[in-house]
Amino acid sequence: MEALFSRLSNDFVLICVYLVLALSLNLINGYAGLFSLGHAGFWAVGAYCGSAFIIYSHQAGPGIPGALLFCGGITAAMGGAALVGLIVGLPSLRLQGDYLAIASLGFSLIVVNILNNLAVVGGASSFPFGGLVWPDGALYDLKARVAHNLTHIVLGVLAVGTCTLVIRNIRHSSHGRAILSLREDEVASAMCGVNVVKYKLLVFVLGAAFAGLAGVLYATYTTRIAPEAFNFMESVKILLMVVLGGLGSLSGTFIAVIVLYEVPELLRMSHVTIAGSPVADWWVMLYALVLVMLMILRPQGLLGSKELFECAGIRRLFGMAGRGGREA
Amino acid sequence: MTLLSLLLDGLALGCIYALIALGYTMVYGIIKLINFAHGEFYMIGAYAAFIFLAVVRTTGLAEPYDTAMLLLCAMLVAGAAAGVLAVIVERLAYRPLRRASRIAALLTALGVSLFLQNAALKVFSQNTEAFRKPPLVVDRRYPTFEINATDVRPGAVFDTEVFWRDDVGSEQFLSPAGFAISEEEFRWAAEHGARRFYRYPRVTVRRKQIIIWTSVALIAVGLHFLVRHTRIGKAMRAVSYDFETAGLMGINVDRVISFTFFIGALLAGAGAALVGMYYGTIKPTMGIMPGLKAFVAAVIGGIGSIPGALLGGLALGTAESLVQLSPITAPYQDAFAFAILIVILVFLPNGFFGRHEREKV
Known part of the structure; x- marks a missing residue:
């Protein structure tokens, strides 16, 4: 029972983390059409800023309550990541398409390289919270573990909810229409009076801040972060989640994140072997194949830029009236 | 270094x-x-x-x-x-x-x-x-070119590959590119190739480096010839200049x-x-x-x-x-x-x- 709970809550929290990451990447990539390959970089910055704030302020004043520390950590993580997002956003003003992708990829590699050599945050080895989260053998205390998991489930739901709401509301505001117009045609939207500089930076800052939020959530949940966890592969994974769900579709992102997270987990549990090695070992190859096939067969992703309830088939299934399709 | x-x-x-x-x-x-x-x-x-x-x-x-x-x-x-x-x-x-x-x-x-x-x-x-x-690099017929004999660092040098001990005195061996190699590898090389040992290693232009420079130079010349002076090279330039027009001109894109x-x-x-x-x-x-x-x-x-x-x-x-x-x-x-x-x-x-x-x- 305890094992089942810990497995389910683990999956739930990590899915929440990936959801926040994928939703924020969808804002950058799907809505604004800015092709970023370095989302794990923002994630790493958030995780490390948040952890550093929490650990060092705990050292400075051991009496500060945990909730306050965590709020401070969130602020530090989102602030730090947003600042970095602003810096990365600046090249995006001059770069387009695949050039921007390469620049952002370079950025995430720089982040990992620097973190690997930064002694204040533990360098290449992990940066643990240690006694802060698990004081005096609390790691083996069932109640403390359950409380830890439950807290993070609530925090995860809150984070995903906030992220979805903010992005959805932006999408349906005049700002959102401006951002969408950037994706369609930058020059034309500039001619129509859209402030291209402002919106590109806004999208990067906001996306990075949410990635930072995911970072701090991930850090306090796992209580141990290492630069290895934020490598290039993670950026690709997040991107695949967004692309599979459909660039510009929030509900598609939800489906894709859950599928792409749960399938390898279930495969790992299944103990099936192919050609002598566990099936989970083949997953990354399958992953890559899915990406290639998807690009060839359905480059717009499962849902395209529609939301789930805008698809005609789904509407019919639930007996809703009217035609599917996005509003003007 | x-x-x-x-x-x-x-x-x-x-x-x-x-x-x-x-x-x-x-x-x-x-x-x-x-x-x-x-x-x-x-x-x-x-x-x-x-x-x-x-x-x-x-x-x-x-x-x-x-x-x-x-x-x-x-x-x-x-x-x-x-x-x-x-x-x-x-x-x-x-x-x-x-x-x-x-x-x-x-x-x-x-x-x-x-x-x-x-x-x-x-x-x-x-x-x-x-x-x-x-058996790639154990060929000692060609000499390497030694440039500077005053680069002081304790260790051993032999003429196809250079290894030296870390100068902190630890038992770590470094290959010339600065990569750590194991002591067995060092021994293996010493058994198979080491002929001369120097108290002080020196900066050497190694044979491997010369091989790389000359091969890349030759490849570059060959590529230049291919792109500039052959039919297929001309076709490549045409396609890169304009994809569609090249097709219309009868090039198999x-x-x-x-x-x-x-x-x-x-x-x-x-x-x-x-x-x-x-x-x-x-x-x-x-x-x-x-x-x-x-x-x-x-x-x-x-x-x-x-x-x-x-x-x-x-x-x-x-x-x-x-x-x-x-x-x-x-x-x-x-x-x-x-x-x-x-x-x-x-x-x-x-x-x-x-x-x-x-x-x-």
Whole structure:
């Protein structure tokens, strides 16, 4: 029972983390059409800023309550990541398409390289919270573990909810229409009076801040972060989640994140072997194949830029009236 | 390590970057695709060369041959394997996407890269393979050129490979490129090749470095001839100039693109054989970093430009070796290379030799 709970809550929290990451990447990539390959970089910055704030302020004043520390950590993580997002956003003003992708990829590699050599945050080895989260053998205390998991489930739901709401509301505001117009045609939207500089930076800052939020959530949940966890592969994974769900579709992102997270987990549990090695070992190859096939067969992703309830088939299934399709 | 030995090393590394960058730049010049899988073609080339040398060694075929001949054969085998793989990948994954958006093509390239990498992890072991064991570099007939006999560092030198003890006095052995090697490897080399021991090692232009410089120079000349003075070269230039018009002029565009992929991967494979010889080890993930770095080199030179890729590679290799000069900056070698990338992209998006293209609305 305890094992089942810990497995389910683990999956739930990590899915929440990936959801926040994928939703924020969808804002950058799907809505604004800015092709970023370095989302794990923002994630790493958030995780490390948040952890550093929490650990060092705990050292400075051991009496500060945990909730306050965590709020401070969130602020530090989102602030730090947003600042970095602003810096990365600046090249995006001059770069387009695949050039921007390469620049952002370079950025995430720089982040990992620097973190690997930064002694204040533990360098290449992990940066643990240690006694802060698990004081005096609390790691083996069932109640403390359950409380830890439950807290993070609530925090995860809150984070995903906030992220979805903010992005959805932006999408349906005049700002959102401006951002969408950037994706369609930058020059034309500039001619129509859209402030291209402002919106590109806004999208990067906001996306990075949410990635930072995911970072701090991930850090306090796992209580141990290492630069290895934020490598290039993670950026690709997040991107695949967004692309599979459909660039510009929030509900598609939800489906894709859950599928792409749960399938390898279930495969790992299944103990099936192919050609002598566990099936989970083949997953990354399958992953890559899915990406290639998807690009060839359905480059717009499962849902395209529609939301789930805008698809005609789904509407019919639930007996809703009217035609599917996005509003003007 | 001293400035001079670092520069020599950087120049050799730069030559390899240049070889890989050529493939990037040629493919980009023709179909405007950043071929992420290029680093994996390079990795497959290295394994082809490794298998070739292992087979030659175990069957005893190597005995009558010259080492230089063997290396040349290894380069050809590696290049052919990488080239054939590239043609297959182009046919299966990239051709269906020729008219799709560039982002879709880029993601496909990323997927192909991941696929090949993990396939290699499955097929070959995750371990690094010792490239040195095949009889490649143990040939002592040619002397190396010693430049500076006053570079003081305790240890041992012998004339095909240089090893020295870490000067802190720990039992760590470093290969000339600064990579740590095990004591057994050191012993093995000492048993098989060590002839002379010096109290003080010196900066040497090693035979391996000369091999790399001359092969890359020859390849560059050959490529120039191919692109400038042959029919297929003319077709390649035409396709890169205008895809559709070239088709209308009777050029078989698909074949030209396949050929470009083949040549690009051939160069990367040949480079991989040279790297195996130079560093002595290969592994399935070896393609990632050189692939990305070579892309940086292609961007520095101006992506799409062949002389640009060569000079960009040399510049990047040298610059990276200079970063290693100080122990404070040495760990940030990668960050430095990618910072150069971002700076170049922002301030000089066409690189130093790229064509300036005016964007039409």
